[in-house]
Amino acid sequence: MGFLDEVPRLDRLIERLESSEGLDDLQIVIEELRDGYSIDHMLYHWVNSNGDQYGCGTYPLDWVNRYVEKGYLRVDPVIIGCFQRFHPVDWKRLDWSGKAARAFMQDAINHGIGNQGYSIPIRGPNGQFAHFTLSHNCSDEDWQEFTTKNRRDLILIAHSFNQKALDFQPGRTPEPSQSLSPREIEAMTLLAIGYSRAQAADTLSISEHTLRVYVESARHKLGALNTTHAVARALNRGLIVI
Amino acid sequence: MGFLDEVPRLDRLIERLESSEGLDDLQIVIEELRDGYSIDHMLYHWVNSNGDQYGCGTYPLDWVNRYVEKGYLRVDPVIIGCFQRFHPVDWKRLDWSGKAARAFMQDAINHGIGNQGYSIPIRGPNGQFAHFTLSHNCSDEDWQEFTTKNRRDLILIAHSFNQKALDFQPGRTPEPSQSLSPREIEAMTLLAIGYSRAQAADTLSISEHTLRVYVESARHKLGALNTTHAVARALNRGLIVI
């Protein structure tokens, strides 16, 4: 039975997923999911804000190692594309125009990754990001049919999988950082959108000295080395939004 | 037939949702969804980065107006809670301890919002955020049963609804920006993690002058007013990750 005919029962898959009891178990689950859909590969890949990664899936081990060693995280169009997208995306719709991207794809195919792929971005607070990816070797038409048919189920599986993975790795959700006071938030937000200290102070109708106090205070709370760093951290932690 | 017995067919709901053809249509769809589940209220609520809001749902109009006027966005535990959470959440698990939060809840109930609620956070790139919320008036046990039974379907509906809402409001998704060169990315990343220009230049083993060229170049590409702004934009657009 080919991967186009196979339509596993969603509730059974989800039940199996939700009954998993640890990270090792998730590895088994994802292999079962892969087999259930009769495709080549399935992957859950978490990317931490600082570039740390956690993954589990059916990609060949040497490819995973190569990926990490080569720093492909910064090249991989799947990561880049998913990161700035809302919705699941077929790999064909990603940007493969760069030289590095094409070299990466060739390298991936050489390591047994399929020519087709479908990736579902998953997000959490503070820019936390993961993606759930399927890969296979087949024609464009077949892949189109497969993804169209299974899209909904896959979205649900992706989110359930992410939930489970998070449950088992509580450390990945950073402790909520010290929050900023309303004035500090306003000050940092204005700086983040390009205002100089003088402009920001003017906008808030306070003296520049006062504004500086806020920025300093925020900087200390955030453990930042300078204003730019503080703004970056505040953005990263979702304390301010621009 | 009560809301506990009613289990609408998911595929029909999604089909109806995906066949919608505009924002007005979505309003009708969400009313149909609400009726389909036989609950009091259903709401899709988008919160823009700058505090702008877009919503559609079955909340009473005077409550919606009051919500906007009173600036409840900054008080609403549903917003605050969903914003820092990964997964769907029952309103009972939110933090209602603050004085403002309790006053808000009382006000909401007075305006016909149910005592029970379930909210699904939805996220996009750049901290974009929405939530899909159900509300009803019933006992804790009944609500527990309802949410447990329909959780999966609701997650899928929430994401599909968000996708549709985005399709109809293309302005909400910012156009992808010009990408940065590798050196520019390195430079901006180092600045974003707190390095001074001198330190960053040293780290990259280039002169500070050269580093400045990168930063300037990145700033121009990003249309940023200064370095801090450029770093903020680069982070926001996912061009750099810290």
Place this chain on the structure above:
DNA sequence: ATCCTACTCCCCAAAAACTGCGAGGGGGCG
């Protein structure tokens, strides 16, 4: 083959940010 982009280096003066200090009023919470 040619053009364009990325990468590297240099100068200089003005503007802005950083560091660290001190000080008082208001509000919430135990």
Place this chain on the structure above:
DNA sequence: CGCCCCCTCGCAGTTTTTGGGGAGTAGGAT
């Protein structure tokens, strides 16, 4: 009531960043 946090304002000297300029090499794209 006292404590702590938030908001507001001030001074001053040092360091850093920020505006533009120009100029050469190398490699990829058309």
